[in-house]
Structures are given as structure tokens and as C-alpha cells.
Amino acid sequence: MSIADIKKTLEQKAARSIEAFKSDLQKIRTGRAHPGLLDQVQVEYYGAMVPISQVANVSLLDARTISVQPWEKGLGPKIEKAIRDSGLGLNPAAQGDLLRVPMPALTEERRKDLTKIVRSTGEDAKVAVRNLRRDANEQAKKLLKDKEITEDDERRSLDEVQKLTDRTIAEIDHLVQGKEAEILAV
Template sequence: MSIEDIKKSAEEKMAKSIEVFKADLQKIRTGRAHPGILDQVLVDYYGSMLPISQVANVTLLDARTLSVQPWEKGMGGKIERAIRESELGLNPSSQGELLRVPMPALTEERRRDLTKVVKHAGEEAKIAVRNLRREANDHAKKLLKDKTITEDEERRSLDEVQKLTDRTIAEIDRMVSVKEGEIMAV
């Protein structure tokens, strides 16, 4: 494994960490409705558990209401039950085959709790990135120990991995502040 391989691997893994963190942030509910919030809700579809987006059309009716239109008749009840039993705290109402899912307004206390959840998720993502940095640095030190690279190359590698880590952590911090702004906006 060369220094370039180490850097490339660390960069790919850190980008993956950002993607996972982005997906985690989408699961955290803000006061506004967005179709992606139901992505984590699974529905029993003939014995297999599928996300709602694979059995129904999820659209935005207005800023606080989602519309769920099942593709098959008879799936409405299962979808409604799945949304109700999810940990999102949503209460869908049925209008024939169409489900309306109103987003309840968040209280000030709930908003503060959600910002704590966002900060915690951000810290978890930063820890993952720092672990990736440590892993990359260990690889570089092993190459130095095996005498495949010089001390200068090792130092350069450590510096570049640190710069990559700093950029990734700055991106995570930016995403956390944007999400906090969305949550606290009334």
C-alpha cells in the first residue's frame, strides 16, 4: 500500500462518513414537512419489509402536510399503521386511498432536545472521522517502519491526512449549524 492509496482510502471513507451523517440528519424532524422523513419507515409488503417510498408515492401537500398515495389498493391501512408505530410521532389520517400526514408544530422544549440530538450525531460523525485519520496515520507509520517510505514522505502524508480531516470536520460542523437553524426556525 502506497501513500497515495492511504490518502485515497481515507478520503473515500471520510466522504462516506459525511454521506452517513447527512442521512442521519434527514431522519431528524424539523418543523417543516419533507418527503424524505418517511424513508426510514418500513411497511410489511407481502412478508418483506420495504420503505414507504417503494410501495407508495410520497409528496408534499403544503409546508406542514405530506401526502402518501399507495400504489396498490389495500396497502393504505398497512402504511398508516407503519407511520403511526414509527418513532416519528406522526398521526396520519386516511381519505379514501390517500393518506394525509400532518407535521405537528414543535414546542420550544422539543426544538432544544432536537438540537442536542443533532449535536450528538455531529460528535459521533467527528469521532468516526478521527478514527479514520488514526487508521491512515497508522498505515503511514507502518510503511515507515517497514522502510518503504522516508521520514519526509511519512511527515507529508500525516500532514495531508490532517488537512483532509480538518476539512471533513469543518463540513460536519457546517451541516450541524444548518440543521440547528432549520430546527430553531419557527
């Protein structure tokens, strides 16, 4: 393993951390409806738990309403129950085969709670990036100990790792601020 390999691995893992964080942010709801909100909701389908998107069409009716159209007749009540029990605070209404999922307006208190959740999720993402930095630095120090690189190479490697970590954390902070602004917008 070389310094270039360490740096490349760190960049890839940092990019995956950012993508995972963005995915987590999408699950935190704002006042607007979006089909991705139901991605983590699982419904029983022939004895197996599967995401709603694999057993129904999930789309938007308007800015505040998600529609769920099951592919099979008997799935409507199961999907309705799964959405109710998901902990998202949603209350679907059946209209024949179609389920309408209206988004309730967020109260000021709930908005503040959601911003705390966003900050906490952002802090978890930063911890993950710092752990990646620690691992990369340990690998560089191991190369130095094994006399595969010089002290100057190790110092340069540590500096590059720190710069990449700083950039990644700044991006996470930017995403947190954007999501907070989105939540607090009435």
C-alpha cells in the same frame, strides 16, 4: 500501498462519512414536511418489510402535509399503522385511498431536544472521521517501519491526513450549525 493510496482511501471514506451524516440529518425533522422523512419507515408487504417509498407515492400536499398514495387498495391501513408506530410522532389521517400526514408544530422543548440529537449525531460523525485518521496514520507508520518510505515522507503524510481531517470536521460542524438554525427557526 503508497502514501497516495492512503490519502485517496481516506478522502473517499471521509466523503462517505459526510454523505452518511447528511442522510442522518435529513431524518431529523424540522417544522417543515419533506417526503424523505418517511424513508426509514418500513411497512409489511407480502411478508417482507419494505420502505414506504417502494409501495406508495410519497409527496407533499403543502409545506406542513405529506401525502401517501398506496399503489394497492389494501395497503392503506398497514402504511397508516407503520407511520404511527415509527416513533416520528406523526398521526396520519386516511381520506379514501390517500393518507394525509400533517406535521405537528414543534414545541420549544422538542426543538431543544432535536438540537441535542443533531449535536450528538455530529459528534458521532466526527468520531468516525477521527477513526479514519488513526487508520491512515497507522498505515503510514507501517510503511515507515517496513522501510518503504522515509521519515520525511511519513511526516508529510501525517500532516496531509491531519489537514484533511480538519477540513472534514469543519464541514461537519458547518452542517450541524445549519441544521440547528433550521430547527430553531420558528
